[in-house]
Structure formats: C-alpha cells, structure tokens
Amino acid sequence: MSLSPQLSSVLIAYSEPWRLDQLCQLVAGLRPGMLVAAFSDGRSALAACRRQLPSLLILDGELEGLDGFGLLRELRRHGPSQRLPCVLISERTDAPSVRAALPLAPAAYLGKPYDLDDLRSRIDRLLPRSAGGLARGPLGDDSLDSFLERMREHCRGAPLGEAAYAAIGSLLAGQTELAEEHAVLLGDPQVTARAISFANSHGPQQAQPSQTLAQAFERLGRTRSGELLAQLASQHNARLSDPQLAGLAGRLADQALLAAQLAAWLARRLQLDAAACHTAALLHNIGELALLRTLQDWLDSGGALQPDDLPRQLALRAAGYGSALRARWRLPLGLRQLISAYYALGSGVLGREALVLNLARQLLELPADRPATALAGCRAARLLRLDAAVLEQAPRALRD
Structure with a gap:
C-alpha cells in the first residue's frame, strides 16, 4: 500500500x-x-x-x-x-x-x-x-461523563491487587520463582486476564486458546511470563493512589476471588472444569475494577469527584467497560460466555459450567442470615441436580 x-x-x-x-x-x-x-x-x-x-x-x-x-x-x-x-x-x-x-x-x-x-x-x-x-x-x-466515555476503549483494565503487586516484586527481585507465586497471581483479575490475552495473541499457535492463568503461563514460558508481569507492575496506576478508590478496588477484588473460589468448589463437587469456572468468576467484575482505575486517571488529569459520582458511574458504565475489555483483549468466546452466565442464564441449551457460574452469584448475593439451602429450588440448582446438603457446605467466605 x-x-x-x-x-x-x-x-x-x-x-x-x-x-x-x-x-x-x-x-x-x-x-x-x-x-x-x-x-x-x-x-x-x-x-x-x-x-x-x-x-x-x-x-x-x-x-x-x-x-x-x-x-x-x-x-x-x-x-x-x-x-x-x-x-x-x-x-x-x-x-x-x-x-x-x-x-x-x-x-x-x-x-x-x-x-x-x-x-x-x-x-x-x-x-x-x-x-x-x-x-x-x-x-x-470537559465533563467526567465525556472523559469516561472516551476512555472506555483505551483503558488498561484493572489495577493490580496488593498481594499480586508484592508477588511480582519478589519475582523481579529474584527472591521467589513463578511457581511459588502462582497461587497469589491466580487470584488477581488483571494478571489473569492479561496473561490469557497475551498468550493467545503472542504465544505459540495452538489448536485451543488458553482459558486459564496456568495455561497462559505454560504457553508463554517463564521468561515471557516474567516480562509480562514486569510490564503490568510498571504501568501507570498499576496501584491506585486515591484512598477511596483503592479501598473499593480492594473490596471488589476480594469479591472476585470469593466468587472464583466458590465457583471452583462447586465445579469440583460436580466433576466439572473447575479451572475454567474459577477464571470466569474471577473476571466477572473486571469492568468495575477497570472503571476505578480510569477514575484514578481522571483525578490525575486534574479532575475531581463529587460524592455521588462513584456509585453513579459504577452503575452506569461498569458493564460497558467489562464488555469492551473482554472484546479488545479477545478473551476466548467460551470464557466470555461463562462470564455472561454469571449474571444471567439464556433460554437456550445451558452448559453445566454456566449453571455453576450463575449459582455462585446467587449464593454470594444471598443474605448472610439465610441458609444456602434456600436456593435448592432455583433454576441453576435444579438443572445441576444439586443436593441441598452440598449447598449447605458451600464456602461463602474467603479461604486462605
């Protein structure tokens, strides 16, 4: 040309x-x-x-x-x-x-x-x-609304969690190996999403795309995985400096990890793909996390946040940010479908992993004073033929 x-x-x-x-x-x-x-x-x-x-x-x-x-x-x-x-x-x-x-x-x-x-x-x-x-x-x-609308297609995704940031620091300093820090990195939405995206677009060609962090690291190898992690940690606003945004990001990251642990637990009990369920649940709220990082960009550029801006923008834009990220990073279709199932079940044929994702959300949204068995009659539990006793054992709090 x-x-x-x-x-x-x-x-x-x-x-x-x-x-x-x-x-x-x-x-x-x-x-x-x-x-x-x-x-x-x-x-x-x-x-x-x-x-x-x-x-x-x-x-x-x-x-x-x-x-x-x-x-x-x-x-x-x-x-x-x-x-x-x-x-x-x-x-x-x-x-x-x-x-x-x-x-x-x-x-x-x-x-x-x-x-x-x-x-x-x-x-x-x-x-x-x-x-x-x-x-x-x-x-x-310009206004916060126009700024966020423009940034939706350019944002870098979620901030790193404190544990993941520290783990990457230890790796770069040569104090630990990638295998030692895998469990920590496995619980970070940004590390997981970017590694999967990078492995599928830059790693060796394979018949099936990587859908989990373990698959992505294996495909990239230790050196390239380390380079990717170093890049993520060095990016602007890899950690949020505003206390309010950082605090909320921490709570959302904990929510993502709890959803991932619960979805994986259910999948193992049903002898399903626990790794895929873990990944999809971990990434379900990456749009909220990405929006918080973009709001930090707004503050860094000289903008200000009014008291009602944060809840309003999260309600208005988080879903769009998540959809834009998953499409731009070209996450595998199967993974995106599982993430969608977390929020709603379609009317067509449903895979059992999709039912697990949806049930995990309902369990997490159930008030703490209500037993998990209250969901025994819900659509996802019925289609999974899940015994009420299994629901009663489901972890509804973070595990170390």
Whole structure:
C-alpha cells in the first residue's frame, strides 16, 4: 500500500491512557474536524502508518512492544516517511539519549512530564492549517461523563491487587520463582486476564486458546511470563493512589476471588472444569475494577469527584467497560460466555459450567442470615441436580 499521505490526520501513540486522551483533545481543540488515530502500543501504530501515512506523529518514547524511538526508526527507512514530522516525548532526557535521537530527526523532542502550553504551541506550528485554526480555550474542561466515555476503549483494565503487586516484586527481585507465586497471581483479575490475552495473541499457535492463568503461563514460558508481569507492575496506576478508590478496588477484588473460589468448589463437587469456572468468576467484575482505575486517571488529569459520582458511574458504565475489555483483549468466546452466565442464564441449551457460574452469584448475593439451602429450588440448582446438603457446605467466605 502507498505510504503517501492523502488526508490531513494525526497519529498519536502514548502508553498512558489519560495522557493519550489529553493529546487527542489537544489536537481536536487546535484543529476541529481533523482525523486523529490513537494507539497505546508501538506495533499497532506502525501498522497504521504503513496503511496510511498521517500528517503528524506524536509518539511516546516508552511505548509498549515497539517504543517511539524504534517506531520512528522504522519509518525513517522509507522514502515517503523520512520527512514525516514527529513530536517525540520521552523520560530519557539525558544528553546521550538526546544525541541518539538526532538521526531520527524529530521535529520536537520533549521530556516527561511535558509542558502543555509549550506542546500546544509546537503542535500548532506543525499541523496543516486547512483543518482549522488555533483554539485558545482551556484544555481538560470537559465533563467526567465525556472523559469516561472516551476512555472506555483505551483503558488498561484493572489495577493490580496488593498481594499480586508484592508477588511480582519478589519475582523481579529474584527472591521467589513463578511457581511459588502462582497461587497469589491466580487470584488477581488483571494478571489473569492479561496473561490469557497475551498468550493467545503472542504465544505459540495452538489448536485451543488458553482459558486459564496456568495455561497462559505454560504457553508463554517463564521468561515471557516474567516480562509480562514486569510490564503490568510498571504501568501507570498499576496501584491506585486515591484512598477511596483503592479501598473499593480492594473490596471488589476480594469479591472476585470469593466468587472464583466458590465457583471452583462447586465445579469440583460436580466433576466439572473447575479451572475454567474459577477464571470466569474471577473476571466477572473486571469492568468495575477497570472503571476505578480510569477514575484514578481522571483525578490525575486534574479532575475531581463529587460524592455521588462513584456509585453513579459504577452503575452506569461498569458493564460497558467489562464488555469492551473482554472484546479488545479477545478473551476466548467460551470464557466470555461463562462470564455472561454469571449474571444471567439464556433460554437456550445451558452448559453445566454456566449453571455453576450463575449459582455462585446467587449464593454470594444471598443474605448472610439465610441458609444456602434456600436456593435448592432455583433454576441453576435444579438443572445441576444439586443436593441441598452440598449447598449447605458451600464456602461463602474467603479461604486462605
């Protein structure tokens, strides 16, 4: 395909979602109507440039996969993109790094954190004038609702739980091995979802997709699994700094782990796939967790939260965030169907694992003063032909 630019457009590739959103809004303010393509990893951005060359690049030097330096180096090898203007933003501002970037001929080389007014001025000089004039209004004065709506397709998922973060730290320090920390990592929704996603998209091709953390780690191998974990721990807001958001995230993560333990227990009693049930139940509320991480991004970008914002946004957007994540990460269809069954049973033929997921939710939602046997007549228990005595034994509290 041709690499010559045909339309005025800007390609922005930045690793931090709220910074990526901020840069998109900056360009929209400077040139209303200009096409903007946003990416969070270097390889996707390079593929887009090869399909259609933009008018301007804004690149994060520390992109995942292929960093901004490597991306620009690839583009400079081809005639049409050798003179493509690029704003390169990097945490590497020492003299050797700046000298090393000179052969790549960036139009601007800025350090992190960038000065917004300076960046706006530089981008305005580099953008074609035909798409609109300089907008002088303040940036970042949009509403929480519009911010969250834009971020839904770009969020990084859930924050890491404290136990998982500590386990990864021990692994990276060489104090423990992956096998020793597996039980801790097995209880973390973000680690589980990202490992499954990464293994299926970057691991060796296999007839069946990975659906559990153990399968994903086996497919990736120790070295690549360790690299993925290091990347997850180093991401912005891998842990939430706001006490209210962090506290709620901890409670939601505990709820996910309890659901996973209960679903796996039921599956084992019925001689079903306990690992798949554990994974699906663990990921059932990753949308809520991802939304909390995005709300931390909102606070970091200078926004504020009103008392009713948190419950309102969770009720309004958590399900959408979860659906968007599962689709974007291309989690296996069977796993997504089990997650859906946690919330509701369809009218068609139901797999027994789906019934287990649904029953696990009902058990967890049952008031503590009501016995589990109260659910003996529910649809899921009846179709599973589950004895009331088994329900009575079901764990309804976290186990160590």
